[in-house]
Amino acid sequence: MNHNGTLSKDDFRSWFMDKLLMGMSWPEYAGKLLTPFNIVAAIILSIGIPVIAVRFIYGLATATHASNEYPWGITLGWGLFAGVPLSATGFIMGTAYYIFGFKKFKPLVRLGILTGFLGYLFAVIYLLTDIGRPWRIYYPMIIGFGTASVLFLVAWHVATYLTVQFLEFSEAILEWIKSRRVYKWATMMVIGMTIAGIILSTLHQSALGAMFLLTPGKLHPLWFSSYIPHLFLSSSIYAALAMVIVVSTLAARFLRSAAGHTFLESLDSLTVGLGKGACVGIYVYFALKLVALAHDNNWYLLNTPYGKWFLLEMLGFVLLPALVLTYGVKKYSAGIVRFGAFYAVAGIIVNRINVSVIAFNWNLPDHLHHIIPPWQEVSIVMTLATIHILIFRWILNRMPVIREEPGYEGH
Amino acid sequence: MAKIPKRLAPKKYIENKDSETPEREGTKGFNRRDFLKTAAVVGGSALIGSYATASASKDLSGWPDRYGCLTDLTKCVGCRSCEKACNEVNNLPKPETSFDDGSVFKEKRRPTAKAYTVVNRYKNPKDEGTPIYRKVQCNHCNEPACASACPIHAYTKTKEGAVLYDPEKCFGCRYCMIACPFYVPAYDYESALEPKIVKCVMCYDRIKTGGIPACAEACPAGTITFGKRKDLIKLARKKIAETPDRYIDHIYGEHEAGGTSWMYISGVPFEQLDFPTNIPNRPIIEETKGFLGAVPVVFTVWPALFGMCYAALRHRETMEEDKDQNSKKGVEK
Numbered sequence: 255m256n257h258n259g260t261l262s263k264d265d266f267r268s269w270f271m272d273k274l275l276m277g278m279s280w281p282e283y284a285g286k287l288l289t290p291f292n293i294v295a296a297i298i299l300s301i302g303i304p305v306i307a308v309r310f311i312y313g314l315a316t317a318t319h320a321s322n323e324y325p326w327g328i329t330l331g332w333g334l335f336a337g338v339p340l341s342a343t344g345f346i347m348g349t350a351y352y353i354f355g356f357k358k359f360k361p362l363v364r365l366g367i368l369t370g371f372l373g374y375l376f377a378v379i380y381l382l383t384d385i386g387r388p389w390r391i392y393y394p395m396i397i398g399f400g401t402a403s404v405l406f407l408v409a410w411h412v413a414t415y416l417t418v419q420f421l422e423f424s425e426a427i428l429e430w431i432k433s434r435r436v437y438k439w440a441t442m443m444v445i446g447m448t449i450a451g452i453i454l455s456t457l458h459q460s461a462l463g464a465m466f467l468l469t470p471g472k473l474h475p476l477w478f479s480s481y482i483p484h485l486f487l488s489s490s491i492y493a494a495l496a497m498v499i500v501v502s503t504l505a506a507r508f509l510r511s512a513a514g515h516t517f518l519e520s521l522d523s524l525t526v527g528l529g530k531g532a533c534v535g536i537y538v539y540f541a542l543k544l545v546a547l548a549h550d551n552n553w554y555l556l557n558t559p560y561g562k563w564f565l566l567e568m569l570g571f572v573l574l575p576a577l578v579l580t581y582g583v584k585k586y587s588a589g590i591v592r593f594g595a596f597y598a599v600a601g602i603i604v605n606r607i608n609v610s611v612i613a614f615n616w617n618l619p620d621h622l623h624h625i626i627p628p629w630q631e632v633s634i635v636m637t638l639a640t641i642h643i644l645i646f647r648w649i650l651n652r653m654p655v656i657r658e659e660p661g662y663e664g665h
Numbered sequence: 666m667a668k669i670p671k672r673l674a675p676k677k678y679i680e681n682k683d684s685e686t687p688e689r690e691g692t693k694g695f696n697r698r699d700f701l702k703t704a705a706v707v708g709g710s711a712l713i714g715s716y717a718t719a720s721a722s723k724d725l726s727g728w729p730d731r732y733g734c735l736t737d738l739t740k741c742v743g744c745r746s747c748e749k750a751c752n753e754v755n756n757l758p759k760p761e762t763s764f765d766d767g768s769v770f771k772e773k774r775r776p777t778a779k780a781y782t783v784v785n786r787y788k789n790p791k792d793e794g795t796p797i798y799r800k801v802q803c804n805h806c807n808e809p810a811c812a813s814a815c816p817i818h819a820y821t822k823t824k825e826g827a828v829l830y831d832p833e834k835c836f837g838c839r840y841c842m843i844a845c846p847f848y849v850p851a852y853d854y855e856s857a858l859e860p861k862i863v864k865c866v867m868c869y870d871r872i873k874t875g876g877i878p879a880c881a882e883a884c885p886a887g888t889i890t891f892g893k894r895k896d897l898i899k900l901a902r903k904k905i906a907e908t909p910d911r912y913i914d915h916i917y918g919e920h921e922a923g924g925t926s927w928m929y930i931s932g933v934p935f936e937q938l939d940f941p942t943n944i945p946n947r948p949i950i951e952e953t954k955g956f957l958g959a960v961p962v963v964f965t966v967w968p969a970l971f972g973m974c975y976a977a978l979r980h981r982e983t984m985e986e987d988k989d990q991n992s993k994k995g996v997e998k
Contacts, residue, residue, distance in 0.1 A: 313857035320854035322775060325839035353971050355978040386837020386852065386860035398818035398834045404953055405840050406816035407960065445975060453967045457960060467952040468814055468844040471944040483956050614843075617943070 273430065276651060291508075295640045302637025305630050306383065314386060317630045323618055326384070326610060328627040332635055333380025336606040337373055338412075338462055339486065340599060342494035343501070344370025344419050345455035348448040350531075361517045362524055364426055364655045365505065366498050368646070371419035374412060376642045383634060404464045411458035418447050418454065429659040430652060437662075460487040466609060474613035476555050476564040481546035482609075488542050492535030493602040495528045496575075499595035505656055512650045514657025522588035529583045529591035536576040536598060543568060560616060567608060571601030727807040731826030732872055733894035733926035734881055735901055736800055738938065739911055740888040743770070743784055743798035750883030751782050751802075754868060773939065776801060778853035781865040782880060787938050797931075799938045800880070800888070803828060803849045803865035804918055805926035808948035811841035811850060819862075826894065826926040827867035835861055846922050846944040867926070894926055901930050923948030 275283045309317035318327055347366025350356040382388040394400065394409040421443060428437040463486030466473050479485070506513055506521055547553065555561045575597035582590030611625050618624070627635075650656060749764040751757070758779045762769060770786035777783075782802035789797045805828045812820035812828065819834035820841065830841075830850075837860055842850045850864045868878035872891075876882075881889040890897065898919060905912045917935050918928035922944050929935070936942045945952075 311857060313855050313860060314852075315854035318854065320852075322777060322842065322851045323848055325842040325852060349971070353975050353978065355981070381838075386839070387835070388837075390836035393834060393836050394816040400814075400816040400818045402813050402950060402953075402957070403816045403840075404956065405814060405838065407957070409816050449968055449971050449975075452971050453963060456967065457963055460956070464953055464956040465840070465843075467956065468810055468840075468949050469846075470949065470952060471846055471941055472843075480952070480955070 273652065295644060298633075298636050298640045302633045302640070305633050306637065309383065309630070309634065314384075317628070317634060318384075319624070319628060319631075321624065323615060324624055326614075327625075328607075328611060328631055329380055329384045329635055331607045331610040332603070333384075333638065334377050335462060335610045336603045337377045337380065339459060339490035339493040339602055339606065340497045341370045341373025341377065342455060342459060342490040343367070343373070343497050344422065345448075345451045346491060346494035347498060348422060349452055352445055352448045353452075356527075358520070359524060359527065361514075361520055361656070362498055362502055362528070364423070365502055366494070367419060367422050368426070368649060368655055369497060369501050370494075371416070371423050372642060372646055372649075374416045374419060376638060378412065378416065380635075380638060383638070404461050404467070408458050408461045408465065411454045411461065415451065415454040415458065418450050422447050422451070426653045426655055429654050429662045432659075432661075455490075456487060459490040460484065462486050463609075466614075469614070472615055472617075473609065474560050474564075474616040475550065475552055476547070476560060477609050477613040479546040479550055481542060481549065485539065485542055485546060488535070488539045489602060489605065492532045492539060492598060495532040495535060496595040496598040496602075499525050499528050499532070499592055500599055502656070503592050503595075505650060509647065509650050509656070512656060516658065517656045525588040525591050525595075526583055526586055529579050529594065532595065532598060533576065533579045533583055536572065536579065540568070540572050540576060543572065560613065563608075563612070567601070567604055571597075571604045575601050727924070728822070728824040728826065731807075731824060731894050731926060732867070732891065733805065733826055733897050733928060734867075734878065735890045735892075735897040736927065736929045737888050737890070737904070738797060738799055738929055738931040740886045741784070741798040741800060741884075742886050743767075743786055743796070744885060745769075745784055746883040746885060747800060747880035747889070748780065748782055748784060750879040751865075752780065754871070754879035755781060755866070757781065774801075775851075776803070776849055776864065777851045778855070778863045781863070785939070790933055790937065797933065797938060799940075801849075802880070802927065803867070804847050804922075805865075805867055806922050806948070807924040807926070808922075808950055810844040810846060810922065810949035813948075813950035813953070814840040814844035816840070823869065825867075825869065825872055827869040827872065828864075828926075829866055829869060830862050830864060832859070832861035837861075844949065846941055846949060848941075894928075897928060901928065904930060920946040922946075923951075 278286070305317060314320060318329070343366040347359065347363045347370075351359055351363045378391075382391060385391070390397075394406050395413065400406040425437065425441060425444075460483035463482040463484075466478065466482055467480070470478055502517075502521060502525070506518060510518070556565060575594050578594035578597055579591060582588075582592075582594050615621055615624075654662065745764045752760070752764070760779065770784075773785050774780075774783040782800060784798050784800050787797045787799060789795055805822075805826055807822075809820060809822055809828045811830075812818075812822060815835075816838065817834045817836060819831045821829050821831070823829055837852070839850075839852055839862075841862060842848075842852065850862045852862055853860050868876065868880075871878065877891040878889070881891045890900065892900070898916060901916045901919075905914055905916075911932055912930050913932065913934060915935065916928050916930055917940055918925035921941075923946070929940070931938065
C-alpha cells in the first residue's frame with residue numbers, strides 16, 4: 255500500500271493514525287480505554303510518577319531507605335534480579351526454534367522475544383531509577399573499564415543483548431509498517447543474533463548470580479555458594495519456559511482480539527510442550543541446589559530460622575511447582591501446567607528476592623525490620639511494572655506478535 | 666611501658682613525595698589517549714605480557730612498601746579526637762553534636778556520608794569499669810573488594826596503601842557497598858545531582874608528602890601507629906609476645922579478606938567488638954576468578970557448539986527435502 259515512495263502527506267498521516275489507533279476513530283478509541291484495568295493503572299501511575307519525579311529532583315533519599323548497610327532494595331531485587339531471569343524467554347524460545355528446530359513452537363517465538371526485550375528494557379529502567387547518576391549509564395563502556403568486575407560484564411552484556419533482542423524483534427515491527435526491503439535484511443541476521451543471544455544470556459544470567467560471590471559473610475551461607483552462577487543460569491531456563499506460558503495465558507485471556515487463529519488453536523498443546531521443558535529444567539535446578547548444599551556441607555544450617563525459610567523455598571517454591579508441572583504434563587492438562595508455570599515463576603521471584611534482599615545482611619541486628627521497603631519505593635516499582643504491562647499490551651494490540659501479518663505468513 | 670611512636674617510618678622512607686599520583690588527577694573528562702591505552706592493555710596484555718614476570722605475577726602480594734595503621738584497641742580512651750581531626754582535615758560537614766559529646770556512644774554508629782571515621786563504645790567483659798572503644802574507618806584492603814566490584818574502575822589501590830575513590834567516574838550503582846566486607850563505603854543519598862561514595866582516604870595527600878593520617882596524629886593515647894604495613898605486623902607481634910595478658914593472639918587485618926592496611930590488636934575477641942569474623946582469609950576477588958575465567962571459554966566454545974547444532978538441523982532438513990523430492994520422482998515414474 256505504501257511502498258511506492260510517492261505518498262502524499264495526508265496519506266501518510268491517515269496511514270500513521272490507522273496504525274496507532276488500530277483502525278478506529280479517536281472517539282471510538284478513547285471510549286475503549288475506559289476499562290477497570292486502565293482505571294487501576296491510572297491510579298497507580300498518578301501516585302508513582304510524582305514519586306519518581308521527586309526521586310530525581312531531590313535525590314535517592316526521598317525514595318529509598320538511603321541506608322549504607324542496605325544499598326540495594328526491592329527496586330533491584332524485583333526489577334533486575336527477578337526481572338532478568340524471567341526475560342530469558344527470548345533466548346530460550348529463539349534457541350529452541352531456530353537452533354534446535356522445535357518448529358511447532360513458532361506461534362510463541364515472537365511473544366518470547368518481545369517478553370525478553372521488554373523485560374531487559376525495564377531491567378535497565380529499574381536500574382536507571384536506582385543508580386545515583388543515571389546519566390552516566392554509559393560510563394562502563396567508555397570512561398573506565400572495571401574488567402575484574404562482574405558488574406562490568408553484566409553492563410556490557412545487557413546493553414549488547416538489548417540491541418540483539420531489538421534486532422530480533424524488528425521483524426515484527428517491520429511487518430507492522432510493511433517494509434519489505436529492510437525486513438529481508440532482518441530475517442537474514444536471525445541465526446547470528448540467536449547465537450549471540452545464547453552467549454550473552456548464558457554469561458549474564460550466571461553473572462547476576464556471580465555478583466554475589468563478592469559477598470561471603472554478608473549473604474547467608476545457605477544462599478551463598480560457589481554454585482550460585484550455575485544456579486542462576488539453570489533456574490533462568492525453566493523460568494523462561496514458565497514465563498512464556500504465563501504471558502501467553504494472559505494474552506489469550508485478555509487480548510483475544512489481538513490473537514491469531516494459529517496461536518489460539520495451538521496454545522493448549524504448546525503449553526503442555528513448554529511444560530515438559532520446564533519440568534526438565536526445574537528438576538535439574540533442584541538437583542543443582544542439592545549439590546550446592548552438599549558441596550558446602552551446610553546441612554547443619556537447615557535447622558535454623560533461615561534454614562527453615564530455605565527449606566520452604568526449596569520444597570515449597572521449587573519442588574512443589576515441579577510436581578504440579580509433572581502432573582499437568584502427565585495428564586496432558588494445559589490448565590494444570592499453567593497453574594504450575596505461574597507457581598514456578600513465583601518461585602523464581604522468591605529465590606531472587608531471597609538472595610538480593612532477605613538473606614543479604616542476615617547477620618545484621620534488626621535485619622528483617624530493615625528490609626521492609628518504604629512506600630515510595632513500592633510505588634515506584636508498581637508504577638514501572640504498570641508501564642511495562644501497558645507497553646506490552648500496546649505492542650500486542652498493534653504488531654504481529656501473537657498473530658500473523660497477512661502477506662508475511664510462513665516466515 | 667615504652668612509648669610507641671605514632672610513626673614507625675622515618676620521613677626519608679617516604680620516597681614518592683613528588684611522584685605522580687596515578688589515577689587521581691586527570692580523570693575529570695574522557696581522554697582519548699587513556700581510552701586507547703586501556704583498550705590496548707585490555708586487548709594486548711594477554712598476547713604481549715612480560716615473560717620475566719609471568720609466573721611472579723600470579724603470586725602478587727601487593728605493593729611492597731605500602732603503609733598502614735595499627736590500632737591498639739586496649740589503649741583507646743574514647744575521646745573522639747580522631748573524629749574531630751578527621752572532620753577538620755578532610756573538610757567534612759560539622760556534626761550536629763560536638764565531638765566532646767559522649768551521648769553518641771549510646772548507639773552503635775558507622776562511617777557515613779558526613780564522617781570518614783567513628784568511635785563506638787563496648788562493654789569490657791574483663792573490667793566493667795573501663796569500656797572498650799573501637800574506631801571504625803576504611804581498612805584499605807590489600808586487594809579491595811570495592812575495587813573488584815566497581816564496573817568503572819573508580820577505585821584505586823595506591824602503592825602507598827590507601828584505597829582511593831574517584832567520584833568523577835562513579836555512576837552510583839553502590840555495588841562497592843554491597844561488596845565491602847567491613848561495611849565501610851557510605852553514600853550521600855541526599856544529593857540529587859552529585860551523589861557520591863564517601864570513605865576514609867588514609868589522608869592520602871598527607872602521607873604522600875611525608876605526613877601521617879590526621880587521626881593518628883591527633884590521638885592523645887597513642888592508639889594508632891602509622892608505618893609500613895610489614896613493620897606494623899612486626900610491632901603487633903612484639904606487643905602480643907611481650908604482654909600476652911593484655912592482648913589476644915590475633916592481629917585483625919593481617920589475613921582477613923586477604924589482609925588490610927589498617928590492622929587492629931585487642932584485649933578481647935574481635936567478634937565481641939562487632940568486627941566481622943566470618944569473612945575468608947583470601948582476597949574477596951578470588952571468589953569470582955573462576956567465573957570470570959570461564960567467560961572467554963563461553964565466547965569461543967558456544968558459537969562452535971550451537972553453530973554445529975544449527976548445521977545439524979539444516980542437514981536434517983535438507984535430507985528430508987531430498988527424500989521428499991525423491992519420493993515424488995518415484996511416484997512420477
